[in-house]
Amino acid sequence: MITLDHAYVLVGLMFLAFAVLTALDRSHPTRIRNTLFWGLIAVSMLFGAKLGGLGNGVLVLALVALGATGKMGVAKPATTGPEERVERAERRGNALFLPALIIPVVAVGGTLAAKYTDAGKWLIGPTQTTLIALGLGCLIAFFAAVAWLRPPVSAPAQEGRRLMDSIGWAALLPQMLASLGAVFLASDVGGVVGQAVTSVIPLTTPLLAVIAYCVGMALFTIVMGNAFAAFPVMTAAIGLPLVVHQFGGDPAIVCAIGMLAGFCGTLLTPMAANFNVVPANLLDLPDRNAAFNGVIRAQAPTAAVMLLVNIGLMYALAFRF
Amino acid sequence: MLVLLGILVVVAGFAARLNPLLTIVVAALVTGVLAAVVAGADAAGLWRAGVDTLALFGKAFNDNRYFHITWLVLPVIGLLEREGLQERARMLIGRVRAATAGRLLLVYLLIRQATSALGLTSLGGHPQMVRPLVAPMAEGAAEKDQGEISDETRFRIRGMAAATDNIGLFFGEDIFIAIGSIVLIVGFLEQAGIKVEALHVSLWAIPTAIAAFVVHGVRLWFFDRTLKAVAAKGGEV
Numbered sequence: 424m425i426t427l428d429h430a431y432v433l434v435g436l437m438f439l440a441f442a443v444l445t446a447l448d449r450s451h452p453t454r455i456r457n458t459l460f461w462g463l464i465a466v467s468m469l470f471g472a473k474l475g476g477l478g479n480g481v482l483v484l485a486l487v488a489l490g491a492t493g494k495m496g497v498a499k500p501a502t503t504g505p506e507e508r509v510e511r512a513e514r515r516g517n518a519l520f521l522p523a524l525i526i527p528v529v530a531v532g533g534t535l536a537a538k539y540t541d542a543g544k545w546l547i548g549p550t551q552t553t554l555i556a557l558g559l560g561c562l563i564a565f566f567a568a569v570a571w572l573r574p575p576v577s578a579p580a581q582e583g584r585r586l587m588d589s590i591g592w593a594a595l596l597p598q599m600l601a602s603l604g605a606v607f608l609a610s611d612v613g614g615v616v617g618q619a620v621t622s623v624i625p626l627t628t629p630l631l632a633v634i635a636y637c638v639g640m641a642l643f644t645i646v647m648g649n650a651f652a653a654f655p656v657m658t659a660a661i662g663l664p665l666v667v668h669q670f671g672g673d674p675a676i677v678c679a680i681g682m683l684a685g686f687c688g689t690l691l692t693p694m695a696a697n698f699n700v701v702p703a704n705l706l707d708l709p710d711r712n713a714a715f716n717g718v719i720r721a722q723a724p725t726a727a728v729m730l731l732v733n734i735g736l737m738y739a740l741a742f743r744f
Numbered sequence: 745m746l747v748l749l750g751i752l753v754v755v756a757g758f759a760a761r762l763n764p765l766l767t768i769v770v771a772a773l774v775t776g777v778l779a780a781v782v783a784g785a786d787a788a789g790l791w792r793a794g795v796d797t798l799a800l801f802g803k804a805f806n807d808n809r810y811f812h813i814t815w816l817v818l819p820v821i822g823l824l825e826r827e828g829l830q831e832r833a834r835m836l837i838g839r840v841r842a843a844t845a846g847r848l849l850l851v852y853l854l855i856r857q858a859t860s861a862l863g864l865t866s867l868g869g870h871p872q873m874v875r876p877l878v879a880p881m882a883e884g885a886a887e888k889d890q891g892e893i894s895d896e897t898r899f900r901i902r903g904m905a906a907a908t909d910n911i912g913l914f915f916g917e918d919i920f921i922a923i924g925s926i927v928l929i930v931g932f933l934e935q936a937g938i939k940v941e942a943l944h945v946s947l948w949a950i951p952t953a954i955a956a957f958v959v960h961g962v963r964l965w966f967f968d969r970t971l972k973a974v975a976a977k978g979g980e981v
Contacts, residue, residue, distance in 0.1 A: 427810060434812050437819065464812070471806040477795065479802030483769065491763035503826050512828030512835060519832045523824055523876060526817055530866040554813045557866055561816035568823050582822025586871070587815065592765055594815065598808045599768045603754075605804035606772040606797060610747045610779040619748065646754050651925065655932055663936055675940045678929040679918065679948035686914040690907075694754075694764060697811070702870040702906035706879055708899050714761070717903030718910075725911055725960045732955045740951070 426548035428472075430558040435468030440580040441587055445498060452496030457588060460489045464595075483599075490592035497588040500581040522568040529560030589704050596648070596696035604652040616643075617660025626661070629670040630738055636661040637734045640681050641688035648694025650685030657681070672741035680741070684733040690726035691719060746782050750775030772801050817872045825876060833877045834884030845886040845901050846967035849908045852878055853964060856912025857957060861919035868909050879905040886971060897971050904967060908960065915956035918949035 442462035445451055463486050471479060503511065512519065533556025536543025547555050565579065587594070607613070620639065626632040639661055643653035662681050666672040689695045693714050703711035703718050710716045715723075750771045757767025776797025777790055785793060821829070837843050859867045867873070879902045886893050886901055893901075917923045921942040930942050 430813050430816075431809060434809075434816060437816065438812075467806070468809060468812060471809060474802075474806070476799035476803035476806075479806045480798035480800075481802070483802055483805050484798070487763075487765045487769050491766035503828075508826075508828035509831045510828075512831035515827055515832065517832065517836065519824060519827060519829050520877075522820060523829065523872065526820065526872055527864075527867045531864050534863075534866075551810050551813075553866055554810050558813050558816050561820055564820045565823075568820055572823065572827055574823055574826065578826065579819040579823050582826055583815075583819035586818040586822050590815075592763070594812070596764055596768075598805060598811045599765055601808040601811075602801045602804035603768050603772050606775055606801055607750065609800060610750070610775050612747050612750065612775065615745060615747055616751075619745065646751060646758075651928055654925075654928060658932060659936075667938075674933055674938045675929075675945045676948045678933060678940075679926075679945045680952060682925050682929060683915065683918060683949060683952045689914065690910060694758070696764075697814075697870075698910050699906075702874055702909075703903075705870055705875045706899075706902040706906060708902060709895075710899075714758075717899055718906045721900070721903040721907035722910060725907070725956070725963060728959045729915070729952070729956055732959070733952055736951050736955070740948070 424548050425546060425555055425559065427551055427555060430555055431468045431471075433558060433562070435465045437580070437583065438462070438465035438468060441465075441584045444500075444577065444580055444584055445588075448498055448500065451498050453494060456489055456493060457495055457498070460486065460495065460592070461584075461587065463489070483602075486595060490595065495588070495591045497591075498581075498585050500585055502582065502585070518571075522564045522571070525564040525567060526557070526560040529563055530557040532556070533559055586705070589707070590701055591704065593696040593700040593704060596694070596700070600648045600652065600694065604647065604649070607652070608655075613656035613659050616656055617664070620660050621665070626665050629666070629672070629742060632661065632665040632670060633672075633738045633741070634734055636666050636677070636681055637684035637730065637737060640685040641691075641730055644685040644688030644695075645692040646694070648689070648692055648696065650682055650689055653685050653688070654678075654682055657685075666737075666741065670742065672737075673744050676741040676744060677737060680733050680737040684730060684737075687726045687730040687733065690722040693719065746778040747775055749778055769801070773797055776800070814869070814871065817869075821871060821876050829876050830880040833880040834887075837881040837884040838888050840885075843885040844889045844968045845882045845904075845971060846964045846969075848882050848885045849878075849904060849967065850961055850964040852905075853908050853912045853957065853960060856909060857916035857953065860913050860916030861953065863917075863920035863923065865913060865917050865920075865923070868913060870906060870909065874906050874909050878909065886968075889968065890972065890975065893971075894975060897974055900971060900974060904964075908964065911956060911960050915949075915953045919946050919953055921946045 438461050442458050446458040534553045537547040537552045639657045640653050644650045666677050667674050699718050703716040708717045753771040753774050777793050780793030856868050882901050882905050926942050926946050929945050933940050
């Protein structure tokens with residue numbers, strides 16, 4: 424059975440290859456910093472389970488020191504030029520899309536197979552099925568592409584390293600925020616927020632409570648970069664005690680729409696790195712390091728309107744059904 | 745109240761434009777140590793609380809390694825880009841006469857939202873879909889529609905391509921009953937002593953999903969006009 428641990432070994436080996444190639448790359452603007460950064464991620468993926476809590480904590484401190492104390496440069500390994508790419512695109516034709524499409528097809532197919540077929544259950548482990556299937560899809564697509572395109576041996580790792588460098592330390596942000604969420608949970612930050620909000624703002628009508636819950640979800644998501652982290656805090660603080668218990672809102676409606684109000688916050692925050700910062704880096708946007716980069720600015724009008732819509736929908740639906 | 749300083753650290757670090765990785769670690773340590781202060785710990789106890797918090801953070805960090813599995817797409821995408829994948833995407837869309845950047849992204853919004861609602865969230869995404877395919881196609885459509893486009897226009901299109909992927913995903917996935925957020929809601933309510941069906945929760949994500957399609961769809965419908973106005977003024981609109 425393929426489990427998360429197998430996927431971690433694969434990811435670890437990939438980061439190890441990135442680190443080794445960076446170490447050998449004399450033209451890299453920040454050779455040592457990037458070598459150590461990708462090397463430490465390789466260590467985490469390969470040996471993280473053996474390091475223990477404190478060992479991993481020290482590893483995090485080292486990664487933060489590397490990522491936060493200076494710029495991480497981007498490698499420029501030898502690759503094909505613009506004219507060459509147009510010429511190759513014409514020669515290869517639309518078949519070039521096929522390896523790229525293998526990845527989602529295997530990811531989706533594998534997820535469904537693992538859920539509904541015995542063979543799938545035998546092949547793919549039960550936790551994080553989609554991610555394991557995604558990794559499997561990448562592996563199959565990788566071998567298909569290499570067999571067909573016959574690139575130089577180091578080309579996949581070199582091209583991958585170029586893209587990974589352009590993402591930089593933002594690659595670590597979702598994992599770090601999830602860990603911060605664990606610390607907040609252990610210290611009962613949620614309970615304290617709830618007491619603070621209800622003691623400061625008098626939420627005396629259903630509408631006020633709905634507004635406080637939805638806006639609170641969006642704001643806390645902006646801070647934490649993730650609606651999943653905001654949901655237990657704000658729902659325990661305002662959603663359940665006030666909107667549901669005091670004013671009689673339907674819990675399923677309140678929670679479903681409350682979560683979506685949180686997603687409006689996700690669209691507005693640079694803390695949601697994998698949605699808002701990683702694409703800005705991958706698309707070479709000139710303002711990718713700004714707090715409100717081109718992706719967030721493109722999302723902001725939709726997010727603002729949708730927050731109002733969610734407040735309106737919760738108020739209109741939760742007390743009626 | 746003291747433990748809330750951790751949240752304040754995140755906000756302050758962000759306002760001061762500090763590196764978010766640094767801000768997060770500091771916020772975690774501040775929260776853990778202040779929780780010990782509230783509990784009335786002495787100096788040695790505070791040091792122990794700091795070490796314990798670091799260990800807790802490290803354990804959670806290790807438990808959340810699965811975020812990195814996504815990066816396995818990078819060597820494949822890089823390899824295909826080397827052979828002209830982005831250029832091919834542009835050529836393909838250049839042949840579709842009716843294609844414009846706005847219309848193409850509108851179709852992508854519909855597909856992304858519909859497939860996410862069926863639980864097929866991994867069909868899209870920034871490294872595997874937006875960078876190699878959707879953004880180049882939207883740029884190609886705009887070039888066919890408007891001729892040469894400025895860098896300003898190009899970056900607007902790329903930003904909108906990424907935004908459309910996110911919006912389609914966020915306001916589509918909650919309709920699917922087995923997605924993380926629905927599981928979280930059902931589990932949370934169960935702990936609070938309220939039993940709800942996953943299907944019942946996901947049903948109430950539908951009104952917002954429709955509204956999101958209308959709101960962002962209207963913006964995309966007028967996106968070509970916005971781009972032309974940007975081009976005419978040669979800058980911000």
